[in-house]
Amino acid sequence: MTTHDHTEHHDTDRTVVPLRPTAHTATDDVVDAEVVAEEPRPTFGTRRLPVPHISEETRLRLAEGAVELRRTSAPYVQTGTKTVVRHALYVPAGAAVVAKRVRDTRGVSRYERMLQAAEVAGDWDKAAEWEEREARAKRERHQRRMDWLKAPTHLAKAVAISSAAGIGLLLALGVVLAVADGNAGMVLEPIGAAIDTVRWLWWFGTAYGALLLTGSLGLGGLYLWDQGRKHSTWQPRWAAPVQANPEERDLVPDEGAIVSALRELGYAPLTRAFKEGWQPRWVSPTTRVGRGWHTQLLLPRQVPVEEIAKRKHVLAHNLLRKPIEVWPTEPKDQPGVLDLWVADQGILTGPVDPWPLLHEGTTDYFKGVPVAVDVRGEQVTGQLMARNYLVAGIMGSGKSSLVICLLLGAMLDPLVDIDVHVLAYNVDYDPMTPRLRSLVKGDDEEHIEAAMTRLRELASEVSERGRILEALGGEEAKVTRELAEADTRLRPTVVVFDEVQELFTPRNNSKDERQRAEEAKELALKVTKKARKTAITLLWVTPDADATSLPRGISKTASNRVAFAINDHQGNDAILGTGMHKRGYSATTLVAGEDVGTAMAAGFAKVPGLIRSHYVRKEKGVDEITPVVERAVALREQAGLTTGPAPAVVEPAAEVDPLADIAAVLGQQPRMKTREVLQHLTERNRTVYGDWTPQRLTSYLDDYDAAPYKTEGAMQVSAARVHEALTERDRDHDGDTEPTEGDD
Known part of the structure; x- marks a missing residue:
């Protein structure tokens, strides 16, 4: 069956031709048909179409059987109906709004809400104030109601008094006029004028009252409609306005x-x-x-x-x-x-620009290194001097990408020494081994103890650097590049503790493990607090952001806090700071495996914000880390410094002679300050002397009558006394009176 379109005359009509099967029409050819009466009956909503607009085939079928043509309802019919219903409902909705306002104004519901809010907030002073206001409002409302009850009586009295006074005034006026004109009939003329006025007001009210009433009701209804349209929050869904293009929304967030x-x-x-x-x-x-x-x-x-x-x-x-x-x-x-x-749409899901130092360039520890870009596409610099980092995020969120950028950047400054302790079997740091001073990885007992030893060394080193700086420039002194180049004891040091939850969490419930975990927390907090001016940078990395695996003091003290994908707001605030999730700085919406390398970070700029770390890859077929490490090693060699893969823990020699070591440290100098002696002893054997203090050194030398003494405002060790004690001890070597190594 051929179909013809006649939309040039009926744009909004769709003609449906129901046909009655006849001998000339096969049943299989019927598309949309129904049998109707021989004589078509008019139907509501139907319209007979003009014959000139019907095709020849349809005209033939019209001749064979009665055909009823229907026209579908136009879209504006439904839209108009919804509009009428919606606007009609605005009137009762407005009445509800006005009623609520009157209730809040004349009633005490507002006071009750404020009282309840004050009680929930625990502000009892406010609660007492609102309770007093509520009581006063109730008294005033009661007084108003009593006044309304007495109003009819007062009104009747007022009308009676006013009427009597008015009649008396009119009679007096009439008497005055009558006496003045000598006409007694003028006494009642003012009363007649008043009666005429009342008669006219009655006529005006009856003639135009309906119009006035209609106008007042109309204005009142219009006011209610306006209030309902503006302030009502309820409307039936089916009566809601239909958008012309509901899917067309602005991409630009203006x-x-x-x-x-x-x-x-x-x-x-x-x-x-x-x-x-x-x-x-x-x-x-x-x-x-x-x-x-x-x-x-x-x-x-x-x-x-x-x-x-x-x-x-x-x-x-x-x-x-x-x-x-x-x-x-x-x-x-x-x-x-x-x-x-x-x-912009999709901007945070695309690749990040390559690391700026991937192929060339050097860095300065005291100026920072490039590590990421922010959401605006601007470069983010990770400062190293006077900074400590706390990096957290669940597995697969990309923590290592940021840490690797920080370490590679630090390597490109030849002055920097780097130690890495990974308390897990992790290969992320293996390509950096040629430039690292030490790399320890594993979660066995010896690896935990190696990390503890390094923490103890750092605690002593921070104190020693503080004493050196105090001697050089007072309490406000800090390590500069010039000082670091001149004194090897002040060289910048970066220390990474990865999977740090293993260090701060007891491995079992034994007393020794609990004490070890507490000691680790105390040492970590001490070093983090004191390392700011000493050119020691600590990186604490963990997948667990909770109070058990991470000391609360570190999250408060760390200057740069980075949260990759975090599961809950408690962990988010444990890293970024209390209340950060409520203020909108949250990493809980990041998804591990999808938002890899994206983190919410604080400390890089004036306000926290989203950053995307650069990705320096070391994977199958692609190695971008090794060339950078080779450049870093070459830079260190050019500077006359060497870096070898030194063991993380220096095993003590079979026999250590502290007195001989002290004599060797003193050399040909007549005397040396106590802290300088300790520093040189630590450089000589960090494992043995790393935790020595001035008190311990004094106690040891006192046994040999060579204790330090104060001269020139500082405690100093006399080389003559030490050499004399060493000679005396060697002379009596076969005796038992002298202390042996480690006795103090």
Whole structure:
């Protein structure tokens, strides 16, 4: 069957021709048909189409059987019906709004809400104040009600008195006029004028009362309609307005798109604010910043930024973005202001630019190294001097990418020494071995003890560097590049403790393990706090962000805190700081395996923000780490320094002679300061002398009558006394009176 289109005359019509099967029409050819009466009956909503607009084939079939042509309802019929119903419902909705306002104004519901809020917040002073206000409002309401009850009696009295006074006044006026004119009939003329006035007012009310009543009701209904349209939060779904293009939303998050996204956020106080006519005040208009858009607006009352951040996934959906591409935060100095940054679609899922030092270049420990880019596409520098790092994230989130960039950057400064302790069997650091001073990996007992030994050494080294700096420039002195080049004791040092939860968590419930874990926490906190000016940088890396596996003091003290994908807001705040999740700085929306290398970081800029670390690869067929390490080794050799894969723990010699070592340290100098003696002893044998203190050195030498003495304002060791004690001991070598190694 051939079909012809006649839309040039009927654009909105769709003609359906139901046919009755006849001898000339096969049943298989029927597409849409129904049998009707021989004489078509008019039907509501039907229309007979003009014959000139029917095809020849249809005309033939019309001759064979009665055909009823129907026209479908036009779209504007449904739309118009919904519009009428929706606007009609605005009137009762407005009445409900007005009733609620009257109730809040005349009643005590508002006081009860404020009283309840004060009790929940624990503000008992406010609660007492609102309770007093509520009691006063109840008394005033009671007084008003009593006044209304007495009003009819008072009104009747007032009318009676007014009427009597008016009649008396009119009679007096008539008497005065009558006496003046000598006409007694004028006494009642004022009363007649008053009666005429009343008669005219009655006529006016009856003639135009209906019109006045209709106008008043119309204005009242219009007012209720307006209030319902603006402030009502309820409408039946089927009566909602139909959008012409519901899927067409703005990709650019300008002011209009942001307001629309907030309007549909689904947070009741914000929705109510919109219904009451709230309009945002734009602190900073939407502007293009880097690879995204930035704006700031002041939120209404009862809408904290924290609640917006909780609904980040809805906000991102409304703005046609993924949650990782939308960051609602609250500036520290602007409470109540929503600081919103929206990235371009897909910009945070593409590859990151190559590491700037991948093929050439050197670094300076005291100026920092490039490690990542921020969401605006700008370079992020990881400072090393006076900084400590806390890096956390579940497995597969990309923690190692940031740590590797930091270490490779540190290597390209020939002055820097690097030690790595990985408390797991991890191969991430193996390609760096030629440039590392030490690399220990594993989670056995000896590896844990090696990390503990390094912590003890660091505690002593931090104290010694502090004493050296105090002697050089007072309490405010700090290590500079010039000092580090001149004194080997002040060379920059970077120490990595990876899988650090193994160090801070007891391996079993024994007393020794608990004591060891507590000692590790104390040493780590001490070193982290004191290392700022001494050119010692610590990197604490862990997949577990909780109080058990990570000392709370370290998360508070670390200057640079980096959270890759985190499972919960408690872990997020354990890394970034208390309350960061509520303020919108959260890594809980990052997904391990998808957002690899992306983290929420604090300490790199004035405010926390999202960063994407560079990825220097070492995988099958691609090795970008080894060439950088080879360049770093060559730079160190050119500087006259050597770096060998030294063992992480120096095993003590079979026999150690502290007195002989002290004599060797003194050499030909007549005397030497106590702290300098300790420093040289540590350099000579860190394992034995790393935890020696001035008190221990004094106690040891006192047994040989060679104890340090104070001269020139400092405790010093006399070379003559030490050499004399050594000679005396050697002379009496076969005796038992002299102490042996380690006796102190």
